[in-house]
Amino acid sequence: MQTSAPQQHDDLRDALRALCSEFPAEYHRRHGAEGSYPEEFIEALTKAGWLAAMIPEEYGGSGLGLTEASIVMEEINRAGGNAGHCHGQMYNMGTLLRHGSEAQKKTYLPKIASGELRLQSMAVTEPTTGTDTTKLKTTANRKGDKYVVNGQKVWISRIQHSDLMILLARTTPLADVKRKSEGLSVFLVEIGQVLGNGMKVQPIPNMVGHETNELFFDEMEIPADSLIGEEGRGFRYILDGLNAERTLIAAECIGDGYWFLEKARDYAADREVFGRSIGQNQGIQFPLARAYVNVEAANLMRFEACRRFDAMESAGAQANMAKLLAADASWEAANTCLQTFGGFGFAAEYDVERKFRETRLYQVAPISTNLILSYVAEHILGLPRSF
Numbered sequence: 001m002q003t004s005a006p007q008q009h010d011d012l013r014d015a016l017r018a019l020c021s022e023f024p025a026e027y028h029r030r031h032g033a034e035g036s037y038p039e040e041f042i043e044a045l046t047k048a049g050w051l052a053a054m055i056p057e058e059y060g061g062s063g064l065g066l067t068e069a070s071i072v073m074e075e076i077n078r079a080g081g082n083a084g085h086c087h088g089q090m091y092n093m094g095t096l097l098r099h100g101s102e103a104q105k106k107t108y109l110p111k112i113a114s115g116e117l118r119l120q121s122m123a124v125t126e127p128t129t130g131t132d133t134t135k136l137k138t139t140a141n142r143k144g145d146k147y148v149v150n151g152q153k154v155w156i157s158r159i160q161h162s163d164l165m166i167l168l169a170r171t172t173p174l175a176d177v178k179r180k181s182e183g184l185s186v187f188l189v190e191i192g193q194v195l196g197n198g199m200k201v202q203p204i205p206n207m208v209g210h211e212t213n214e215l216f217f218d219e220m221e222i223p224a225d226s227l228i229g230e231e232g233r234g235f236r237y238i239l240d241g242l243n244a245e246r247t248l249i250a251a252e253c254i255g256d257g258y259w260f261l262e263k264a265r266d267y268a269a270d271r272e273v274f275g276r277s278i279g280q281n282q283g284i285q286f287p288l289a290r291a292y293v294n295v296e297a298a299n300l301m302r303f304e305a306c307r308r309f310d311a312m313e314s315a316g317a318q319a320n321m322a323k324l325l326a327a328d329a330s331w332e333a334a335n336t337c338l339q340t341f342g343g344f345g346f347a348a349e350y351d352v353e354r355k356f357r358e359t360r361l362y363q364v365a366p367i368s369t370n371l372i373l374s375y376v377a378e379h380i381l382g383l384p385r386s387f
């Protein structure tokens, strides 16, 4: 399908398409239906080095930027898969690369690059505070050469398919800091060391078969050198990671958008009702044309967010706007595709209903559309804070 997006990544796209074609629609459909993890697919991506794309060459990775990482994610979704099973490694990488110590990078990056370790989890959300992140209640208190963690997290994805987790916890009580964003710290936790030893995991069955969990920390001890960067500055570090996450998920939505549009276009051209193809009706054409326009526009904002992130320029506004535009565009494309398929859109064998459910998530996670609008209103339009 023709696109206005930058064209300089054809080799990257060709390589991804070749790998993805080894995992046909039935493969993703089966895992979607069973709610199981597509281990062979993730292993193939790891072996081919794609999940180490952002690791610098000196640590064994490819030294690529968020732009290329986002193309990896886009191509997975465009091929009918779900990059949600593995996108964590890309956005978590930014936190470790930009704020980790040399010792942390030397210890972990080569092993992540080789596939020996996975850095797929990030634990931010909590059940009682939700999007109000700075009020989170999980604490990490320094005791000698350790931190002791207590609290609870919810919706923490890929814990059962990861070796490492980025954890955000409060190290200085809210009452003792000037600004609520101060006093939070980020840790790199080795999951194997704490599982059943201070950390309990409770899986959450859900609408998209996504591996996600509740976590309970009870006097969980982690080494003091798990701290990333300076104590108390973690919220600032995590924002970088969140901008990368929003941009990567925007790219996944773009991939979904093209997938829905290609499916719908082909079906509309083939399906004959009243003696002619349904695609001849403008009632079918116009919603598809509008959805295409919106996917294209969102795609341009996604590449601008990537460019700014890779150039170390502030990318918050563009990352948020790309996420909102892309999530809306993919949801519009999903709805239009389902309508174009009529009754057959509801049959599992066409994959439309699965992708429809999967792309719906991005209206809510990793940040809901309301919260993006609130960010734009306050930080870009300069309107008064509402909370």
Ligand SMILES: Cc1cc2nc3c(=O)[nH]c(=O)nc-3n(C[C@H](O)[C@H](O)[C@H](O)COP(=O)(O)OP(=O)(O)OC[C@H]3O[C@@H](n4cnc5c(N)ncnc54)[C@H](O)[C@@H]3O)c2cc1C
Pocket (backbone or CB within 6 Å): 121, 122, 123, 124, 125, 129, 130, 131, 132, 154, 155, 156, 157, 158, 206, 210, 212, 361, 364, 365, 366, 367, 368, 369, 370, 371, 374, 387
């Ligand atoms: C499948 C899945 C995987 C996830 N994976 C992870 C993960 O790996 N790590 C992690 O940390 N989190 C993860 N999350 C959590 C996700 O980031 C949150 O669900 C999301 O940020 C929304 O937070 P919440 O669910 O607490 O909603 P709430 O904050 O409770 O909000 C509920 C609704 O109210 C709206 N709302 C709240 N406040 C306002 C306001 N002031 N103005 C207008 N509207 C408002 C929100 O937009 C939302 O629609 C995941 C979630 C899901 C569903």
